[in-house]
Amino acid sequence: MSSYNIATRYANALMQLATEKEILEQVSNDMEIIYDGISSSKELRTILKSPVIKTDKKQSILTKIFDNKISDVSSEFIQFILKKNREELIHEIIKRFRELYNLKINRVEAEVISSIELTEQQKKELHSSLIAYTQKEVLLNFSLDESLIGGFIVKINDTVLDSSVKQQLGKLRKKLFEQQHLVVN
Amino acid sequence: MAEVRPDEISAILRQQLSGFDNETEIYDVGTVLQVGDGIARVYGLSKVMVSELVEFPNNVMGMVLNLDEDSVGCVLFGESQLIKEGDTVKRTKRLASFPVGNDLLGRVVNPLGEPLDGKGTIKHEKFMPIERKALGVVARQSVSEPLQTGLTSVDAMIPIGRGQRELIIGDRQTGKTAVAIDAIINQKNTHTAEAKAIGIEPVFCVYVAIGQKDSTVAQVVAKLEESGAMEFTTVVNASASSPAPLQYIAPYAGATLGEYFRDKGEHALVVYDDLSKQAVAYRELSLLLRRPPGREAYPGDIFYLHSRLLERASKLNDSLGGGSLTALPIIETQQGDVSAYIPTNVISITDGQIYLEPNLFNSGVRPAINVGISVSRVGGSAQIKAMKKVAGSLKLDLALYRELAAFAKFGSDLDKATQRTLARGARLVELLKQGQYQPIPVEKQVVSVFAGTKGYMDELPIDDIKRFESEFIEYVELKYSDLLSTIKKEKELSDSTIESLQKAIEEFVGKFKVSD
Numbered sequence: 001m002s003s004y005n006i007a008t009r010y011a012n013a014l015m016q017l018a019t020e021k022e023i024l025e026q027v028s029n030d031m032e033i034i035y036d037g038i039s040s041s042k043e044l045r046t047i048l049k050s051p052v053i054k055t056d057k058k059q060s061i062l063t064k065i066f067d068n069k070i071s072d073v074s075s076e077f078i079q080f081i082l083k084k085n086r087e088e089l090i091h092e093i094i095k096r097f098r099e100l101y102n103l104k105i106n107r108v109e110a111e112v113i114s115s116i117e118l119t120e121q122q123k124k125e126l127h128s129s130l131i132a133y134t135q136k137e138v139l140l141n142f143s144l145d146e147s148l149i150g151g152f153i154v155k156i157n158d159t160v161l162d163s164s165v166k167q168q169l170g171k172l173r174k175k176l177f178e179q180q181h182l183v184v185n
Numbered sequence: 186m187a188e189v190r191p192d193e194i195s196a197i198l199r200q201q202l203s204g205f206d207n208e209t210e211i212y213d214v215g216t217v218l219q220v221g222d223g224i225a226r227v228y229g230l231s232k233v234m235v236s237e238l239v240e241f242p243n244n245v246m247g248m249v250l251n252l253d254e255d256s257v258g259c260v261l262f263g264e265s266q267l268i269k270e271g272d273t274v275k276r277t278k279r280l281a282s283f284p285v286g287n288d289l290l291g292r293v294v295n296p297l298g299e300p301l302d303g304k305g306t307i308k309h310e311k312f313m314p315i316e317r318k319a320l321g322v323v324a325r326q327s328v329s330e331p332l333q334t335g336l337t338s339v340d341a342m343i344p345i346g347r348g349q350r351e352l353i354i355g356d357r358q359t360g361k362t363a364v365a366i367d368a369i370i371n372q373k374n375t376h377t378a379e380a381k382a383i384g385i386e387p388v389f390c391v392y393v394a395i396g397q398k399d400s401t402v403a404q405v406v407a408k409l410e411e412s413g414a415m416e417f418t419t420v421v422n423a424s425a426s427s428p429a430p431l432q433y434i435a436p437y438a439g440a441t442l443g444e445y446f447r448d449k450g451e452h453a454l455v456v457y458d459d460l461s462k463q464a465v466a467y468r469e470l471s472l473l474l475r476r477p478p479g480r481e482a483y484p485g486d487i488f489y490l491h492s493r494l495l496e497r498a499s500k501l502n503d504s505l506g507g508g509s510l511t512a513l514p515i516i517e518t519q520q521g522d523v524s525a526y527i528p529t530n531v532i533s534i535t536d537g538q539i540y541l542e543p544n545l546f547n548s549g550v551r552p553a554i555n556v557g558i559s560v561s562r563v564g565g566s567a568q569i570k571a572m573k574k575v576a577g578s579l580k581l582d583l584a585l586y587r588e589l590a591a592f593a594k595f596g597s598d599l600d601k602a603t604q605r606t607l608a609r610g611a612r613l614v615e616l617l618k619q620g621q622y623q624p625i626p627v628e629k630q631v632v633s634v635f636a637g638t639k640g641y642m643d644e645l646p647i648d649d650i651k652r653f654e655s656e657f658i659e660y661v662e663l664k665y666s667d668l669l670s671t672i673k674k675e676k677e678l679s680d681s682t683i684e685s686l687q688k689a690i691e692e693f694v695g696k697f698k699v700s701d
Contacts, residue, residue: 004255155214158231163209171210176201 004096007089011096014077015104023073028101030074034066035094048087055082107137113145114152115164130154133161213276217241218256220268223428224473227257227274236316238282240275243267246297247274248281248430251474258474260430262297281316283438284309285445290389293406293420296431296438301422302406313445315437319496326502331567332388332454332511335371335624336364336552338617341576341634342583343539343559346567347388347452347509348500352531354516354523355541359553361515363621364539365392365456366405367552368513370414371624372454383674388511389446390418391455393439395432396462399424408622432466440497443510447499450506455498459515460491464527481526488530495534537561551618556580557587569676571631578638579613586610605643612642615650628672629658632686635678641690649699657693665689 018027038044047053047061059082066075081087102108110130112118118126123140130138134156145153150165215229225247230239239247239259245267251258261268284298286309293302296315300307328346345351345368353361372388374380380387392409394402402422409415419442423435436457443453457463464487471484479485491514498512516531521542523532532538537560546553568576585606593599593607616637619625625633633654636642645653661668668689671682678686 002255158213158215158229159211160214161209161211167210172202 003089003092006086007092007096010081010086010089010093011100014093014097015100017073017077019104021073023071024101024104026071027074028097030070031094031097033069034074034078035091035098037065038091048090055085055087058082058087102139105137107139108134108156109139109141110134111141111143111155112152113143113148113155115144115146115148115150117144118142118152126152126154130156215239215257215274215276217268217270217272217274220261220265220270222473223261223265223430224470225259225261225265225268225274227259228255230257230274230276233257233276234280236281236314238277238279240277241268242272248434250470260428260433260470260474262428262430264428279312280314281434282312282314283441284311285313285442286310289419289442290417291415291419293402293422295427296421296423296435298438310445313441315434315441316493317441317444317497319493320499320501324501324505325499326507328500328509328563328567330386330452330509331564331569331627332368332452333371333374333624333627334364334368335374335626336367336554336619337625337630337634338552338554338556338619339364339368339539340568340627340630341572341617342556342580343537343554343561344564344568344572344576345511345513345561346500346564347511348498349537349561349563349567350495350498350512350514350535351561351564352514352516352535352538353541354518354528354532354538355553356518356521356543359541359543359546360551360621361517361541362405362458364541364552364554365458365513365515366408367622367624369409369418369454369456370412370622371626372417373412373414374624374626375452376417386452387417388452388454389443390414391421391439391442391453392418393421393423393435393455393457395423395435395457395459396425396466397422397458399426412622429466429469432463433470436460436463436494440494440510440512443512444497447501447508447510448506450501450508452509452511454511454513457494457512457514459517460494460531461517461527464490483526487527488534491527491531492534495531536563549618550614551621556583556617569627571672571676571678572627572634574678575631575634575638579634582606582609582613582638586613608643609640611647612645612650613637615647616642616654618651626673628669631672631678632661632669633658635686636690639687639690641694645697646699652700653697656697657690660693660696661689664692 014027018024048058059079062078062082066078081090081093112126127138127140148164148166151163153164154161213230213232215227217225218228219226225241233239233249235249235252237249239249241247241261245261245263247259247261249257249259284307288308292300292304292307294300294307298307298309328348330347332345332347332349333340334345339345353364355361369390369392372390375385376387392405402420402424406415406420409418421435421439423431439455439457443455446453464483467487467490468483472478472482476484495512495514498510500509501507514531514535516528518528519525523529539559540555541553542555543553545555586609589603589606590610593603616633636657642650642653665685668682668685672678
């Protein structure tokens with residue numbers, strides 16, 4: 001079975017458990033904490049992946065790091081993953097959980113890439129128009145990419161809204177080539 | 186030197202930029218997970234359709250073939266070296282399609298419709314999907330018009346009708362392609378003003394070359410150009426060096442172009458040269474996409490691969506314009522083994538087959554058609570009456586000859602009747618020999634077969650038969666030119682025509698000098 005499928009199963013299980021116990025938001029926050037923790041430390045990732053380090057050792061490390069910071073359910077879930085020797089997939093599982101959680105609370109994550117830093121006003125406008133476009137709550141992440149020359153790109157799941165100058169120049173280039181009757185070969 | 190005026194340049198640029206809209210582009214994307222051997226697995230592309238075109242970086246196009254739970258399997262129409270893991274894949278929201286239009290005639294294109302002949306871009310009328318569902322029962326009617334191949338042995342004994350699927354099968358180097366090319370060249374006769382006057386509608390041709398050497402295809406194109414047949418022909422080429430996916434879709438692309446003519450109420454002839462190579466290309470794809478292999482490692486849907494292609498050949502009913510799409514698939518056998526997987530499949534799908542045999546080819550019978558086992562299941566009703574009349578006795582005489590020829594090898598004492606049958610048969614076999622790229626119009630075929638079956642050649646030495654035939658036709662053309670045009674127009678052998686034909690033959694036989 002592919003890692004995608006496995007991660008989906010674990011994420012689904014956590015989702016159901018959290019819904020049952022009505023602590024979905026709490027668990028979601030916990031997962032973000034764990035995700036950030038693992039993402040920020042390369043050593044931690046190496047340790048988790050290493051087959052040499054024993055499971056109980058890993059268990060104690062993770063408990064020490066995240067104890068007090070996360071709820072019991074989340075903590076138990078992490079222990080469970082370790083017990084099942086799926087620690088490699090923690091990252092993937094949390095990603096899938098995030099997707100499921102977003103779906104549940106009718107929210108999408110959007111990545112906004114712009115050529116220059118957007119003003120607060122612009123961000124606000126973009127936010128409200130994206131809400132109108134998707135009919136969902138939108139969580140925005142901003143980043144910069146100067147190669148766009150101008151304009152911005154919004155990525156929502158698999159869909160891309162591209163109004164960068166780079167894209168328009170590419171389109172123009174294609175159009176000019178077509179009109180030149182150049183041999184495509 | 187002419188001066189370049191800046192305002193002129195900007196005027197041209199402005200003109201070209203008009204209609205350029207700078208709207209936001211919305212597209213769906215995915216990420217390449219794995220790539221190699223002409224296959225890419227893509228994550229994302231959540232709403233993609235099967236057989237949709239997708240765009241990879243570096244202008245490489247791909248087609249979606251597998252929709253799995255967590256990834257999408259694509260075949261690449263370009264080089265897989267240009268694509269890296271993690272590349273972005275764009276949806277085009279367009280099913281794999283082929284540009285169609287009259288401007289494609291006279292051109293050599295690849296299965297995506299891009300020109301390969303260096304004659305510039307092609308203005309197409311529209312795009313049509315390469316995978317189209319074949320027409321149903323209601324839209325069709327039975328085959329009724331002849332498709333003359335210009336080969337006497339085919340037109341007389343294995344007639345092909347417009348809308349038929351006739352398989353050309355044989356070992357390598359037996360002249361399979363030659364039969365198909367002759368058929369294309371002979372369609373020149375349907376494009377003349379004369380043909381129009383007597384109600385013969387033009388046939389547009391598509392030659393699909395799959396997995397062949399580029400040099401071979403170039404030769405075919407040169408031959409078609411030389412004989413003036415390229416004007417109404419499109420060559421779709423997926424050569425041996427092109428990726429397997431292109432070889433796989435090439436016949437469908439050709440069929441789409443043929444259907445474009447058919448749907449306009451016109452007539453099309455599509456040659457698939459050859460489908461065994463396409464099957465091999467599809468096997469390669471299927472194995473790479475991890476579909477389970479079956480007999481000879483072909484995937485389970487290899488029959489459907491060919492049946493859905495050949496089922497698209499059709500004759501439309503009159504309310505839909507009465508157009509037709511005739512298919513001439515070619516299959517190469519190994520060592521004459523027609524019971525291999527692919528040959529048996531295609532034989533069962535088509536409306537008959539033309540067998541070409543290396544033995545005949547080597548003994549000088551060219552085209553090397555084994556008329557004993559070649560059949561046409563529906564073409565008979567499309568044959569013109571004049572040909573039907575003369576072909577009946579031709580078939581019979583040849584069948585008798587084959588039966589006796591086997592025995593005659595043993596005994597030397599043969600009675601008169603047997604000797605006569607053998608002599609007749611040997612002369613008819615000689616009469617059916619025909620040079621490559623020399624298609625004969627049907628009225629001339631009728632005249633020469635008539636002379637043969639009525640026994641006017643029985644007394645001649647075998648070496649003189651071909652000379653007799655050509656000189657006789659020349660003689661008729663000069664002295665009885667109305668005879669040929671009457672057959673052509675009436676498509677029948679009336680008693681008066683037979684009478685004057687007999688008169689002409691008798692006159693000519695008297696004048697013909699046997700060479701020593």
